[in-house]
Amino acid sequence: MTTQRHIAKLAKTSLKTVSRVINKDPLVNEKTRKRVEKIIADVGYQPSQAARMVRSQTSNIVGFVADRVATTPSSIDLIRGAQDEAWDRGKHMMLFNIEEGKDSATLAAQQLSAFRAEAIIHAAVFHQKVSVAAGDIPYVLLNCFEEETRFPTVVPDDARLAYDLTERVLSAGYCRPLFLNLASNIVASGLRARGFVEAGEVRGIDLFDRVVEAAVPDAEGISYLTDQILPAAMKSDNPPDVIVCGQDLMAIGVYSILQGLGLKIGQDVAVVSFDNLMPLAELMVPGLTTVELPYYDMGRAAMALAIDGQEEPRIHRLHGRIAERQSL
């Protein structure tokens, strides 16, 4: 493997001068610097990170422990955001995909400890409560939170997202929304219901009774109750004029049911949702108006917190935007 010694030999100079060039010591003559830099570039030499880490006692590594994050499409942006921020700040990110049951969480922690990671971002696949076994490496929680806020925490502002979406729907003239919410054990569920109802209150519409739990956890993750709830609701005396789905995947079934009832989505009845699952939301016919969760920004924010460190632990709630399409 090439070392600074090899470079020195090639440049017919001393180890010290090479070291000076690499570490940008201003004492070196411009011509010498150019010559050495050319040789470094020519042989493609990169100083050994390992040796630097030993010598400098810093790793510049931030761990990203992804609790099944890498198994779902949208939350991938958490990773992308975190990595972009890390690179912009000259840090390295080590990613670990951990999965339930396996002791992968422990293994990831051990490896990060062995690499002397400066911080660990613990990311969850959906907004949920967790409990991490923290060692001496500072943590940042991403898309999840602990009972007590021991660490900086970055989550989506679900209440606000639901509020904004509902406000958008009501301001478009719809007044009988039906919220097919996610299972009540899902954190986002309660927060979104609150935002939904609050947006109604502002306009003097009581939406409290217009929230229905339309999903239940099951062996494979989630199962939807839309086919039990929706047809009945649509045939009632006072049918909803807009369906708010707990997530885009639920909207697939909702589309199918509404179309089966002979209703034109976007005309007879509107459908809005949460996730902006791409390219699904765009390919659905008609395109689905849905709230985009700020995953990319959350990833960046978490990495920034991890790198800067030492802030008072608090919860950062990030806003998203509405992706408008033809279903509204």
Add this chain to the structure above:
Amino acid sequence: MTTQRHIAKLAKTSLKTVSRVINKDPLVNEKTRKRVEKIIADVGYQPSQAARMVRSQTSNIVGFVADRVATTPSSIDLIRGAQDEAWDRGKHMMLFNIEEGKDSATLAAQQLSAFRAEAIIHAAVFHQKVSVAAGDIPYVLLNCFEEETRFPTVVPDDARLAYDLTERVLSAGYCRPLFLNLASNIVASGLRARGFVEAGEVRGIDLFDRVVEAAVPDAEGISYLTDQILPAAMKSDNPPDVIVCGQDLMAIGVYSILQGLGLKIGQDVAVVSFDNLMPLAELMVPGLTTVELPYYDMGRAAMALAIDGQEEPRIHRLHGRIAERQSL
């Protein structure tokens, strides 16, 4: 930071003995070993990887350079497979998500070089031809290939997948399939068309004219021509009895069109596809019968090749399986 010196002090023993325990030197007495190991466990000490790398001149690191892989759901399994294999083999995997335009590819290569990675897996988001700027670190290509096979290469066996799917369809009694293929510039497209036609030949059915290019590349990636092709085809004298979609996302639109024509999918006409995009394929109504690409196994295979190294460069084609649901 804790070092072996600290451990030695805590265990009231010498640095050498701690080193012996950690490196499993059989010379140490059982009681001493236990005592030292207990202290190591208690303080949660992990030997510094950086120092080990410097000392042993090996990194045990394999780079995973993901060309937009982390932006799409299915190909995530490439990453999961690779990481699982790496862990099983006691290696570390460093992931880099690179994106066009940015110089992220160069940056990733530099960082991996600085970490003295033992190999680099270059993965693509879909089966395609690439050209990598290889340095002195051995490469493995995953879900992509070069003009000349310079490196071990792992790709899905698209021709075989299409053959198997078509054979399955024909053996179920369907005899007028219509293949809405992907754009012809997509590698998988040509391979699948071949498999499709070959499966017909075996049964004496000429399927050559039953392949249509139903997708074109556009600014946002892909745009489908299904609404121009499919309605006409269904209203022709000899309408297809099964639609083979180039990918699950295309099937969303196909479902919508067929249902719009009043046809019951799985009864009046069957639909099959490629990707097994979860949970989409399962949530579509009816569930979509589709071929699952062997991404997880491909990831594992690529990592195995990267770790073992030095095999004669050749192309490894992996098979997938058919996920059967109600659309067939």
Add this chain to the structure above:
DNA sequence: CACAAAATGTCTCACGTAAGACAATTTTGG
């Protein structure tokens, strides 16, 4: 040419781990 300033060189130590050489101590077996 003289002299200071700039540039480059040599030498040394440090980081944490690994391992060889070999001395010192403890344990074991008779």
Add this chain to the structure above:
DNA sequence: CCAAAATTGTCTTACGTGAGACATTTTGTG
């Protein structure tokens, strides 16, 4: 209790990089 064996300790070197101390050489300026 003694000798041999087992165990533990001390000391040293090495890995690649970074940097301080300081000597030597080259360059610039009058």
